[in-house]
Amino acid sequence: MPHLTLSALEKRYGAAAPAVASLNLKVAKGELLGLLGPSGCGKTTTLRMIGGLIPVTSGQIDVAGRDVTALPTHQRDMGIVFQNYALFPHMTVAENIAFGLEMRRTPRAEIKPRVQQALDLVRLPDLGHRKPRELSGGQQRRIALARALVIRPSILLLDEPLSNLDAKLREDMRTEIRDIQQRLGITTIFVTHDQVEALAMCDRIAVMRAGHLEQLGTPHEIYEQPATRFVADFVGRANQIAATRDADGTIRAGALVFRGPPGPPGQVTALIRPHRLGFAPAEGGNTAAGIITRVTYVGDLLACTVDCGGVSLTVEQPTLPGLPTPAVRDQVRISWRIEDTLVFPAE
Amino acid sequence: MIHRALIALLFAFLLAPVALVFPMSFSADRVIAWPPSAFSFRWYIALFNETALRQAALNSLLLALGVTLLSLAIALPAALAIARGGFRGRDSLMALLTAPLLLPTIVLGLALLIVFAGYGLIGSWLGLAFAHLLITLPYALRVLSTALATIPAAVEEAAASLGAAPGAVFRRVTLPLMTPGVIAAAAISFLVSFDEVVISLFVVGPKLTTLPVAMYRYVESRTDPLVAAVSALLVLFSLAIVLLLDRTVSLRKAIGK
Ligand SMILES: Nc1ncnc2c1ncn2[C@@H]1O[C@H](COP(=O)(O)OP(=O)(O)OP(=O)(O)O)[C@@H](O)[C@H]1O
Ligand SMILES: [Mg+2]
Numbered sequence: 001m002p003h004l005t006l007s008a009l010e011k012r013y014g015a016a017a018p019a020v021a022s023l024n025l026k027v028a029k030g031e032l033l034g035l036l037g038p039s040g041c042g043k044t045t046t047l048r049m050i051g052g053l054i055p056v057t058s059g060q061i062d063v064a065g066r067d068v069t070a071l072p073t074h075q076r077d078m079g080i081v082f083q084n085y086a087l088f089p090h091m092t093v094a095e096n097i098a099f100g101l102e103m104r105r106t107p108r109a110e111i112k113p114r115v116q117q118a119l120d121l122v123r124l125p126d127l128g129h130r131k132p133r134e135l136s137g138g139q140q141r142r143i144a145l146a147r148a149l150v151i152r153p154s155i156l157l158l159d160e161p162l163s164n165l166d167a168k169l170r171e172d173m174r175t176e177i178r179d180i181q182q183r184l185g186i187t188t189i190f191v192t193h194d195q196v197e198a199l200a201m202c203d204r205i206a207v208m209r210a211g212h213l214e215q216l217g218t219p220h221e222i223y224e225q226p227a228t229r230f231v232a233d234f235v236g237r238a239n240q241i242a243a244t245r246d247a248d249g250t251i252r253a254g255a256l257v258f259r260g261p262p263g264p265p266g267q268v269t270a271l272i273r274p275h276r277l278g279f280a281p282a283e284g285g286n287t288a289a290g291i292i293t294r295v296t297y298v299g300d301l302l303a304c305t306v307d308c309g310g311v312s313l314t315v316e317q318p319t320l321p322g323l324p325t326p327a328v329r330d331q332v333r334i335s336w337r338i339e340d341t342l343v344f345p346a347e
Numbered sequence: 348m349i350h351r352a353l354i355a356l357l358f359a360f361l362l363a364p365v366a367l368v369f370p371m372s373f374s375a376d377r378v379i380a381w382p383p384s385a386f387s388f389r390w391y392i393a394l395f396n397e398t399a400l401r402q403a404a405l406n407s408l409l410l411a412l413g414v415t416l417l418s419l420a421i422a423l424p425a426a427l428a429i430a431r432g433g434f435r436g437r438d439s440l441m442a443l444l445t446a447p448l449l450l451p452t453i454v455l456g457l458a459l460l461i462v463f464a465g466y467g468l469i470g471s472w473l474g475l476a477f478a479h480l481l482i483t484l485p486y487a488l489r490v491l492s493t494a495l496a497t498i499p500a501a502v503e504e505a506a507a508s509l510g511a512a513p514g515a516v517f518r519r520v521t522l523p524l525m526t527p528g529v530i531a532a533a534a535i536s537f538l539v540s541f542d543e544v545v546i547s548l549f550v551v552g553p554k555l556t557t558l559p560v561a562m563y564r565y566v567e568s569r570t571d572p573l574v575a576a577v578s579a580l581l582v583l584f585s586l587a588i589v590l591l592l593d594r595t596v597s598l599r600k601a602i603g604k
Contacts, residue, residue, distance in 0.1 A: 053504050073507040074516075080508040086501035090523045099519070100509035144505075151509060 002026035009059035030185040034202035079148030087132035094128035100151035118150040229344035238271040255309025258286040260341035267346035274316040276340040287335040371575040390576040403561035411541040418536040422487035430495040445485040456549035470552015483536040494528020
């Protein structure tokens with residue numbers, strides 16, 4: 001039985017188009033599910049409905065087989081980490097963390113060690129006496145996480161818990177949250193608009209678009225077998241080529257001709273991930289001749305823009321010592337595997 | 348530089364009458380005259396024996412305290428309902444409750460006189476308290492609404508998610524966070540009520556009068572520096588309250604400027 005079930009969930013603000021519509025999701029116990037999508041697609045709205053912070057327009061939310069749709073937030077037993085931390089500014093860090101335990105009438109003697117445990121868990125063991133304003137942004141995040149975890153909620157809801165952090169801290173926190181979540185085995189919904197974050201952390205990802213569920217799958221499925229052009233474009237980077245497909249699967253974009261998976265002929269968009277393109281010949285794959293028009297060095301990657309018969313393709317190669325560095329105006333042949341060509345009907 | 352000088356000049360102009368009151372209150376003369384020919388404590392001693400003024404001061408104090416408590420008791424739930432309640436017409440309610448501020452007080456006073464006369468409320472505690480509430484409530488409501496508006500909704504939502512029922516959210520999170528606003532609202536209500544003359548003039552009676560009205564009546568009939576002594580004490584009293592307020596909360600923050 002799934003731990004959390006959303007059935008035909010819908011939310012309308014006023015008369016406008018629904019912010020979330022006909023959303024069906026099943027989340028297993030202990031699973032970390034990512035809600036991924038561009039700004040305004042309804043991620044926060046979905047999370048707030050699950051947490052009971054806003055009423056649903058229609059549909060049902062079940063937790064462990066029990067309908068909680070009409071339950072107020074304080075009876076839902078969910079830990080929520082808000083986008084802007086929302087720590088209590090008038091309480092110390094320890095008091096912030098103890099708050100949920102006090103509300104649960106946990107015996108005094110038990111509160112103290114559990115607060116300390118929670119502080120240890122987020123690796124800030126000595127900050128209990130500070131006020132939230134005396135903490136850095138990253139520390140506040142972790143305290144907010146500790147405060148949500150200490151009550152041992154049945155479900156953890158995280159709304160962009162890593163936004164506004166610098167790149168290094170972001171990566172650390174990513175593994176940290178994932179670690180803690182795995183260790184506690186806590187069912188978690190993780191909202192993000194950052195696809196790298198979603199791919200790196202989640203068991204499964206629900207990609208949302210304009211209030212609808214676009215695709216649900218493991219990070220691998222989402223990345224390798226995107227169900228729609230939107231998913232392919234939103235998750236990972238891709239060269240997009242407007243083209244036509246012949247009945248035999250040949251794809252033509254001006255002078256560029258290559259093969260892709262078979263499908264109905266007509267106007268299509270072909271997508272190829274930049275790092276799946278290479279300069280070394282691929283056995284039985286696609287090849288195209290072109291001229292390098294731009295070379296961008298970003299440290300671990302070298303991005304070359306190649307003009308292939310009027311179609312501009314970006315090729316990304318890891319920078320390896322000893323490899324000849326391509327230069328602008330070099331004549332090159334690029335190649336890629338046929339299965340790395342993703343083809344979707346043109347919209 | 349010129350700006351500074353201009354501002355200093357403006358302040359001097361505004362504060363001169365207030366500052367003048369202090370030397371005047373120590374005058375030894377029989378009538379108000381500037382400069383005093385000699386200094387003494389005689390008018391402070393005279394004030395001590397002026398039972399009518401003392402009674403009026405006590406009345407004003409009690410009235411201001413009562414009005415302050417009532418203001419908070421009404422404005423706090425109203426501000427909460429307006430800021431957090433999801434009902435229609437919140438803006439209209441706010442406008443209605445702050446409308447008395449827009450009316451000329453003399454019109455308000457006259458209206459109250461007409462209404463109160465029919466119910467025997469003239470010169471009664473009830474009538475006075477009601478009249479003062481009319482003008483303290485808008486201030487209290489504004490200050491409390493501002494205080495509430497600065498509390499992020501997410502903080503209250505976080506409390507709820509941690510298992511706090513609405514009452515507990517208010518007691519443990521909302522109220523402590525708006526304490527500066529509550530103190531400011533109380534202080535402003537108190538000062539506005541304590542200071543009120545125009546409306547009071549219409550609704551006081553022979554048995555019950557307030558300090559500002561009593562002072563007004565006093566200077567109508569007498570010209571000795573006794574009122575200067577009262578004024579000096581009043582200035583110090585108001586200053587003490589404002590300083591207290593400033594130490595607990597920043598006044599500017601409370602008003603939301
Ligand atoms: N309180 C509200 N009243 C009216 N419309 C709202 C409200 N909250 C959200 N919306 C609308 O609902 C849609 C979904 O908003 P939501 O906050 O869920 O987006 P999101 O996916 O979390 O975006 P972001 O990544 O920017 O946080 C948006 O079009 C938004 O304008
Ligand atoms: Mg959001």
